[in-house]
Amino acid sequence: MSVWFALLAAMLYGISFWIQGKFTLPALGPVNMLALGYAVGVMFLIREAVRFLRDHTTIMLKTYGSLCGASLFNLGGFSAFSWGALNGSVSVVTVISTLSGGIAAILGYFFFRERLSVIQIGGVSLVLSGALLLHLYG
Incomplete structure (x- = not known):
């Protein structure tokens, strides 16, 4: 849900x-x-x-x-x-601002020892990679 x-x-x-x-x-x-x-x-x-x-x-x-x-x-x-x-560009700023979820997951891992599954780590990595590619080529 x-x-x-x-x-x-x-x-x-x-x-x-x-x-x-x-x-x-x-x-x-x-x-x-x-x-x-x-x-x-x-x-x-x-x-x-x-x-x-x-x-x-x-x-x-x-x-x-x-x-x-x-x-x-x-x-x-x-x-x-x-x-x-x-x-x-609204589209570029909006996409980069979606890094907030990845940052929250990383902070949860470091400060509260929340476990991230392999899929979650992959998702955070994809979000960070996407933002990097957007910055480099967008």
């Missing part, structure tokens, strides 16, 4: 990146696009977030720190994507 959700996420992210690069970024610019994108997310999720925080009053400070850190890295990643797509 998780594979289907991953494929759905890939499809939705792909559509999102294409819309951002083709229409939103040229019209609004990176900063306004990011601000409006996060504002839309807040509008749709604020009610659920308030309910969650009310029911989980014993969330530790470490959890809030992790959330803030992840959010800042996410914002930095989308900012880098936005500037890259605005100043270059």
